[in-house]
Amino acid sequence: MNDKYETHEHDVIIIGAGGAGLRAAIECSASGLKTAMICKSLLGKAHTVMAEGGIAASLANVDSQDNWQTHFQDTVFGGKYLNNWRMAELHAREAPERVRELERWGAVFDRTPEGKILQRAFGGHTYKRLAHVGDRTGLELIRTLQDKGIHQGIDVFMECTITRLLKDGDRVCGAFGYWRETGRFVVFKAKAIVLATGGLGRCYKITSNSWEGTGDGHALGFDAGAELLDMEFVQFHPTGMVWPPGVQGLLVTEAVRGEGGMLRNNKGERFMEKYDPKRMELSTRDVVARAIYTEVKDGRGSPHGGCFLDISHRGAEYVKKKLPSMYHQFKELADVDITREPMEVGPTCHYAMGGLKVAADNGATGVPGLYAAGECTGGMNGANRLGGNSLSDLLVFGRRAGMGAVEYARAAPAPKTDDVEIEIAAAEMTGFFGRSNPEDPYKLHLDLQNAMQGLVGIFREEKDLTAAIAKLEEFKQRAKNVGVVDGQRMFNPGWHLCRDLRNMLICAEAITRAALLRQESRGAHSRIDFPKYDDYWGEHNIVIKKGGQTMKVERCSVVKTAELQPLVDDKKAKEKK
Amino acid sequence: MSRRTFKVWRGDPNGGAFVDYQVEVQEGMVVLDAIHQIQREQAPDLACRWNCKAAKCGSCSAEVNGKPRLMCKTRLDALPTAETITVSPMKTFPVIRDLVTDVSWNYTVNKKIPPFTPGADATFLMRQRDVDRVQEFRKCIECFLCQDVCHVLREHDLKPQFFGPRFLVRVASLEMHPMDTLDRLKLLKDEGGVGLCNITKCCTEVCPEEIHITDNAIIPLKERVVDKYYDPLRIVLRVLMGTGQDGGAAGK
Numbered sequence: 068m069n070d071k072y073e074t075h076e077h078d079v080i081i082i083g084a085g086g087a088g089l090r091a092a093i094e095c096s097a098s099g100l101k102t103a104m105i106c107k108s109l110l111g112k113a114h115t116v117m118a119e120g121g122i123a124a125s126l127a128n129v130d131s132q133d134n135w136q137t138h139f140q141d142t143v144f145g146g147k148y149l150n151n152w153r154m155a156e157l158h159a160r161e162a163p164e165r166v167r168e169l170e171r172w173g174a175v176f177d178r179t180p181e182g183k184i185l186q187r188a189f190g191g192h193t194y195k196r197l198a199h200v201g202d203r204t205g206l207e208l209i210r211t212l213q214d215k216g217i218h219q220g221i222d223v224f225m226e227c228t229i230t231r232l233l234k235d236g237d238r239v240c241g242a243f244g245y246w247r248e249t250g251r252f253v254v255f256k257a258k259a260i261v262l263a264t265g266g267l268g269r270c271y272k273i274t275s276n277s278w279e280g281t282g283d284g285h286a287l288g289f290d291a292g293a294e295l296l297d298m299e300f301v302q303f304h305p306t307g308m309v310w311p312p313g314v315q316g317l318l319v320t321e322a323v324r325g326e327g328g329m330l331r332n333n334k335g336e337r338f339m340e341k342y343d344p345k346r347m348e349l350s351t352r353d354v355v356a357r358a359i360y361t362e363v364k365d366g367r368g369s370p371h372g373g374c375f376l377d378i379s380h381r382g383a384e385y386v387k388k389k390l391p392s393m394y395h396q397f398k399e400l401a402d403v404d405i406t407r408e409p410m411e412v413g414p415t416c417h418y419a420m421g422g423l424k425v426a427a428d429n430g431a432t433g434v435p436g437l438y439a440a441g442e443c444t445g446g447m448n449g450a451n452r453l454g455g456n457s458l459s460d461l462l463v464f465g466r467r468a469g470m471g472a473v474e475y476a477r478a479a480p481a482p483k484t485d486d487v488e489i490e491i492a493a494a495e496m497t498g499f500f501g502r503s504n505p506e507d508p509y510k511l512h513l514d515l516q517n518a519m520q521g522l523v524g525i526f527r528e529e530k531d532l533t534a535a536i537a538k539l540e541e542f543k544q545r546a547k548n549v550g551v552v553d554g555q556r557m558f559n560p561g562w563h564l565c566r567d568l569r570n571m572l573i574c575a576e577a578i579t580r581a582a583l584l585r586q587e588s589r590g591a592h593s594r595i596d597f598p599k600y601d602d603y604w605g606e607h608n609i610v611i612k613k614g615g616q617t618m619k620v621e622r623c624s625v626v627k628t629a630e631l632q633p634l635v636d637d638k639k640a641k642e643k644k
Numbered sequence: 645m646s647r648r649t650f651k652v653w654r655g656d657p658n659g660g661a662f663v664d665y666q667v668e669v670q671e672g673m674v675v676l677d678a679i680h681q682i683q684r685e686q687a688p689d690l691a692c693r694w695n696c697k698a699a700k701c702g703s704c705s706a707e708v709n710g711k712p713r714l715m716c717k718t719r720l721d722a723l724p725t726a727e728t729i730t731v732s733p734m735k736t737f738p739v740i741r742d743l744v745t746d747v748s749w750n751y752t753v754n755k756k757i758p759p760f761t762p763g764a765d766a767t768f769l770m771r772q773r774d775v776d777r778v779q780e781f782r783k784c785i786e787c788f789l790c791q792d793v794c795h796v797l798r799e800h801d802l803k804p805q806f807f808g809p810r811f812l813v814r815v816a817s818l819e820m821h822p823m824d825t826l827d828r829l830k831l832l833k834d835e836g837g838v839g840l841c842n843i844t845k846c847c848t849e850v851c852p853e854e855i856h857i858t859d860n861a862i863i864p865l866k867e868r869v870v871d872k873y874y875d876p877l878r879i880v881l882r883v884l885m886g887t888g889q890d891g892g893a894a895g896k
Contacts, residue, residue, distance in 0.1 A: 108693070108695055108703065109693070109703065109747065110751065111701075111786055112695045112696075112701045112702070112703050113695075114695070114696070116695075116696060116700050116701045116785070117696050117698065117700060117701075167768075170768050171762060171766075171768070172760065173759065173760030173818075173821070175770075175775050175778050175779055175782055175821070177772065177779075178770055178771060178772040178775060181769070182769035182770050182771050183769065200779065200782070201779075203700070203783065206700065206782075206783075206785065207782060210782065210784075214754070214759055214760070215759065217751075217754065217755050218755070218758075218759045223751075225748075225751075248740050248741075248744075277694070277695040277696050277697065277701070278694065278695065279695065310672065311670070311671050311672020311673065312670050312671070312672065312673075313670065313672055313673050313674055313676075313677035314672070314674075314697070314698075317697060317698050318698070392698075392699075392700060395699070396698060396699070399699070399717055399719070400672070400674070400717070400719070401672065402672075507688075508688070509683070509684045509685075509688060513684075551688060551689065552688070553687075553688060553689040555689065557656065557691075557740075557741050558691035558740060558741040558742070558744050559688075559689040559691070560683060560688070560689065560690070560691065560692075561683070561688030561689050562689070
């Protein structure tokens with residue numbers, strides 16, 4: 068061990084320990100490779116625990132007509148046909164087996180009267196499709212994978228933040244980071260790396276994301292030369308808490324609507340009749356979020372700037388059984404008894420559809436040795452993700468990225484890191500200390516969140532997006548002088564935030580630049596100045612890559628598969644009726 | 645808006661002390677909001693763990709006015725208004741810095757518990773009423789507040805001999821799973837130290853998920869261990885039949 072940093076060597080390292088990271092790690096270690104999983108928090112605390120409603124898979128336990136083809140059609144319709152078709156296909160085909168596998172590993176789902184896995188309705192899904200455990204499905208998923216993984220010999224490095232991927236020529240050969248506890252540096256050498264770092268919601272003021280959602284994988288991959296896809300599509304979940312102020316943005320699961328919850332404005336009207344009379348409250352998330360936003364803007368909102376969501380008609384016993392954590396969340400944090408009175412809810416930044424561009428079958432990015440899975444990737448969800456498709460995405464593509472990394476690592480030579488690159492990475496982190504009159508990271512973060520919320524939110528237009536670009540340029544300058552006064556490295560959140568800001572700024576800029584280029588409204592991206600679908604853009608994704616010091620924003624054609632064309636045509640025809 | 649005084653423990657393994665902070669209080673605020681406000685405005689290096697802010701991840705465990713609580717779930721208006729609010733790290737675990745403690749021991753214990761092991765022919769047809777009790781145990785968010793309050797661990801520091809309530813719940817969730825085939829009773833009796841619990845139910849009281857830790861998990865496990873290892877009739881039968889100590893999945 069060197070006095071500046073410690074070194075570990077593995078065949079594969081997985082960065083992130085949510086559903087995708089854990090599933091990838093299980094795949095790698097099951098193949099006999101020496102596998103490490105690195106996470107910023109304690110194991111089992113990743114944001115996957117906040118996935119509440121369920122995991123979408125066409126098991127057909129409740130609605131026997133369901134099949135993978137319908138799930139595929141629902142997914143690409145929800146994604147407004149911008150999805151990578153092959154990813155949507157693999158996802159729909161493999162999700163049922165991943166759910167059954169989870170059950171064999173110890174997950175205990177709610178049951179049908181016949182004793183099978185129970186499935187519930189959710190927005191945009193034609194059939195009752197979401198396997199669930201009350202409203203804590205994500206916790207069940209993560210705990211099951213965690214308990215499976217720890218007995219399989221995965222080396223887990225907890226509370227360790229990666230700040231840079233290390234390269235040997237074109238390919239990745241390791242990662243540099245710091246221990247949160249001690250502030251000491253650490254180098255992981257590896258033949259292959261899987262990024263599974265989740266989302267970027269902390270770029271926005273009102274978000275359901277925890278402190279971890281700073282777009283680390285997006286930025287680490289981008290910095291290493293990988294491409295970002297569909298970054299303009301940021302999902303605002305229609306129902307976040309709006310009161311009290313401290314919990315603004317906290318998720319209210321879509322399962323409330325799946326179980327029959329109704330949305331009303333301050334006139335008592337079920338306003339979804341105006342926006343999607345066919346699907347009503349179970350329309351896709353982009354539609355419901357815009358509807359609530361519009362009702363509030365036009366003066367029909369609830370006292371704290373949201374709308375009302377009511378489940379009380381289902382009866383106290385049912386609500387407490389099927390939505391226990393929602394019951395407690397509102398009772399304890401907002402003094403609202405949801406079995407008797409409506410909740411107040413409004414949109415909250417929840418999920419990034421956009422992310423690293425990967426190969427559908429094995430999660431490979433364009434950088435040799437670098438793989439990715441889960442929310443930090445793009446393509447699977449297109450312009451809008453259906454609820455329930457995230458947990459299944461994590462399992463299907465976590466496993467596939469693991470397989471990809473295994474195949475690569477088996478053929479790859481021993482990793483060779485470059486001391487100069489490590490020195491640069493270390494200097495970046497120590498550079499946040501000792502600056503005279505440094506920029507306050509908390510202040511800069513708040514300014515970034517306010518700018519993104521105000522200028523690049525649910526509804527966008529050119530003048531706002533242009534203003535946002537200018538602000539981001541200013542923030543990037545300020546970020547150069549960000550630093551901490553209290554000069555110690557042990558568990559110092561101010562110091563950690565200094566580095567996280569850089570990732571958030573990359574994501575925010577990618578979102579804004581892509582949003583400016585896409586001159587149409589589609590899925591989660593709504594342009595006031597271009598309110599309609601545009602046929603050209605319906606066939607194109609936006610890709611962002613590194614071009615020296617700037618971002619290169621380009622367009623590419625949607626990835627289609629000839630065999631799936633009839634399914635897509637069939638769905639389009641049905642939806643036109 | 646009003647102001648309240650917080651006494652937050654600041655320090656590391658070498659020692660520390662309570663530091664006073666004044667916080668502007670908003671309606672509906674929880675202790676974690678106050679800690680974040682202190683971080684943002686007064687002490688950027690104040691160390692604390694948190695994630696979901698919704699009582700679903702179990703990261704922000706601490707002791708508020710001496711009681712083990714999740715900071716994200718503890719409303720300021722539920723605490724006596726006349727007094728200052730003290731926030732200190734969990735006492736049972738070694739301090740790393742400020743409100744952050746070293747909970748790695750819990751992960752070591754979890755690794756000792758053999759995982760879910762279904763039979764080769766398991767059908768996974770299970771009725772809801774047969775999985776209700778397992779689902780109760782699986783609600784656990786691993787906040788470790790039960791471990792913090794348990795006097796076997798807190799006062800007597802018997803970590804090497806006792807798994808603690810959290811992991812007795814974990815064992816219960818496996819032992820009572822209708823499809824599991826392993827027998828973990830010997831582990832419970834020996835390494836798990838289930839006999840050390842004397843049912844004061846402190847763990848149940850602090851559980852933010854309202855799991856009936858003592859009644860539904862620990863007591864039934866104690867009964868199974870007693871049935872298997874200390875039932876005089878069984879001891880006689882074992883001698884007569886010549887079956888070993890650990891033969892058979894008793895209590896399944």
